[in-house]
Amino acid sequence: MTQIEQLLKYQEEDSKLLKIERDAANSDEWKNYSQSKSFLTKAPEKLDAMDAKARELEVDLQKINKKYEDIAETLKDFENLDDLVEEGADISFYKKNATQLQEKLKSLKTEINALSKTIKDADEEYKALKKKTIAVQKQYTEYAAAYQEYKKTKLAEMETIKAELKKLSADIHPEVFKRYENKRSERIFPIICAVAGDRCSKCGMELSIAGKEKIAHGEVTECENCHRFLYKE
Numbered sequence: 001m002t003q004i005e006q007l008l009k010y011q012e013e014d015s016k017l018l019k020i021e022r023d024a025a026n027s028d029e030w031k032n033y034s035q036s037k038s039f040l041t042k043a044p045e046k047l048d049a050m051d052a053k054a055r056e057l058e059v060d061l062q063k064i065n066k067k068y069e070d071i072a073e074t075l076k077d078f079e080n081l082d083d084l085v086e087e088g089a090d091i092s093f094y095k096k097n098a099t100q101l102q103e104k105l106k107s108l109k110t111e112i113n114a115l116s117k118t119i120k121d122a123d124e125e126y127k128a129l130k131k132k133t134i135a136v137q138k139q140y141t142e143y144a145a146a147y148q149e150y151k152k153t154k155l156a157e158m159e160t161i162k163a164e165l166k167k168l169s170a171d172i173h174p175e176v177f178k179r180y181e182n183k184r185s186e187r188i189f190p191i192i193c194a195v196a197g198d199r200c201s202k203c204g205m206e207l208s209i210a211g212k213e214k215i216a217h218g219e220v221t222e223c224e225n226c227h228r229f230l231y232k233e
């Protein structure tokens with residue numbers, strides 16, 4: 001048997017393994033398992049970031065509240081304006097000051113309300129994520145078990161194919177086999193294809209001059225675009 005025929009035979013057997021792998025990747029068992037796993041991997045970092053943000057907001061709120069209290073305290077000094085009037089003082093200066101402070105208080109109050117709302121929203125978001133995380137943690141155990149079960153049902157079949165592949169690989173040149181395995185890991189499949197005239201039958205790329213020569217001599221060449229092995233039937 002020629003190298004090409006051996007490779008084709010190997011590839012045919014390999015395609016059965018690939019089908020099982022693709023079915024597994026498309027199975028609900030895998031999707032549930034991998035999605036919950038990915039969620040749980042990212043959740044702690046997200047929760048930490050939200051927690052840190054909440055602390056920052058609390059500090060900001062305390063600062064604004066302090067500012068507000070200080071100004072409110074200062075305003076108390078203006079409560080005895082009437083006494084000042086009786087004493088004959090020019091109160092227009094004090095009145096102007098008091099008005100400015102009241103305006104300042106009003107705008108601080110608006111800031112406080114907005115910040116309080118932000119804090120409340122952030123807190124609710126945090127709690128919701130926390131709740132979801134706990135729910136997904138519970139699910140994850142079930143999903144992991146279900147996926148293990150799924151894998152078990154495919155194991156025997158996979159082992160049989162792998163044993164056959166091992167046998168077939170013994171007849172393939174190690175260097176060629178290594179390149180086949182590399183392409184396989186890059187998710188190229190089928191890996192070895194017949195040429196269609198001067199072109200790759202899979203992607204349609206025209207062969208290089210060197211490639212055409214190789215094909216003319218009955219050798220295997222590689223598509224420059226999709227990197228499949230090409231041969232002449």
Ligand SMILES: [Zn+2]
Nearest residue numbers: 200203223226
């Ligand atoms: Zn190609």
